[in-house]
Amino acid sequence: MRFDSYMEWCLYDADIGFFASTRTDVRSSKSGDFLTSPEVSSEFGRALGRFVAAEHSRVGNEAEFTVIDVGAGSGSLLRSLGDVWAGQAVGIELSPAARETLAVDGLGGMASFAAFGPAVTGVVFANELLDNLPMAVVEKTDGGWVEHAVTTSGGALTMVRLEARPEVAAWADRYASDVPVGSLVEVQLEAAAWTADVLGRLDRGALVIIDYGGTSEELSGRRSRGGTIRTYRSHHLGPDPLVAPGETDITADVEFSALLDVCHEAGAEVELVRQDDFLRQWGVEDVISSLRHQELEAARAGDTMRQLKLKSERLDTETLLHPRGLGDFRVLVARK
Ligand SMILES: C[S@@+](CC[C@H](N)C(=O)[O-])C[C@H]1O[C@@H](n2cnc3c(N)ncnc32)[C@H](O)[C@@H]1O
Structure with a gap:
């Protein structure tokens, strides 16, 4: 596959x-x-x-x-x-x-x-x-692009290399022709x-x-450092994509x-x-300034609950x- x-x-x-x-x-x-x-x-x-x-x-x-x-x-x-x-x-x-x-x-x-x-x-x-x-993965070799595929061996999934399909190789030539041998795209x-x-x-x-x-x-x-395919699970980087398919x-x-x-x-x-x-460009910094201003006002008024709520909103917005x-x-x- x-x-x-x-x-x-x-x-x-x-x-x-x-x-x-x-x-x-x-x-x-x-x-x-x-x-x-x-x-x-x-x-x-x-x-x-x-x-x-x-x-x-x-x-x-x-x-x-x-x-x-x-x-x-x-x-x-x-x-x-x-x-x-x-x-x-x-x-x-x-x-x-x-x-x-x-x-x-x-x-x-x-x-x-x-x-x-x-x-x-x-x-x-x-x-x-x-x-x-879904994305194909190709590897640059001395002989051109080869494509990664998944097969079974001894009851486990393993990666094999196949000749790259022409449209896949053409895309890699167009957008990644300059990468060194060994790179994954x-x-x-x-x-x-x-x-x-x-x-x-x-x-x-x-x-x-x-x-x-x-x-x-x-x-x-x-x-050139191995490509960018990765997995996530429960808010953390997950295992190799061949481990736990579907999870x-x-x-x-x-x-x-x-x-x-x-x-x-x-x-x-x-x-x-x-x-x-x-x-x-669409005004998020103004929102942050306004939240900071309201936070100060809440602090001055001694309304700690409101101050903390505004602070949390501001920090979430800054995360963006x-x-x-x-x-x-x-x-x-x-x-x-
Ligand atoms: C990473 S989540 C992003 C969800 C949302 N856009 C957000 O920013 O919170 C990707 C979502 O795209 C949906 N999805 C993937 N391929 C799709 C497709 N071809 N058509 C419609 N939805 C798709 C998945 O089910 C998933 O909910």
């Missing part, structure tokens, strides 16, 4: 898949396996709500304007966008547990973006979705196909992809140069920035901007 098929099985198989099987809870939550920006602080969604308002005005305040979150998880992003978008927000989820949570709050809960048909006007968000789309054809599909359905508005990763240049060093989140850094090319080819106007810069944590995520905005 080539690594992309293995990743798909581990994450999305209806029986054992980490995200898809009915025996799982919502993974992106405090009781789950990892915390994402909208789970850390509702100020993330509020900032995106201000972005949505600006997009709505840019496309002429159309009445038919939808906010779609693909891979919406618990729905925390949609819930914190602001009341003005209630009734226009829809979550798309593969996970049955997440779909149930979304449906309770009237946030839809469809399984696929294809349900939207060909001409969407609005904003489509994908926060920490593309890092989970995650080939993200599914992320490219997903992005092209969404932009094909988006008539007017924006696609916003937020994730960890970087451009080819930024990822080059990580590729860990398999993920890798998103290759944004490839996505920028897809957006250009789809005729979109595109920008790529860091999450900390993006959130500053941490330069080596969430602030180092990338935000790709493609406008049509």
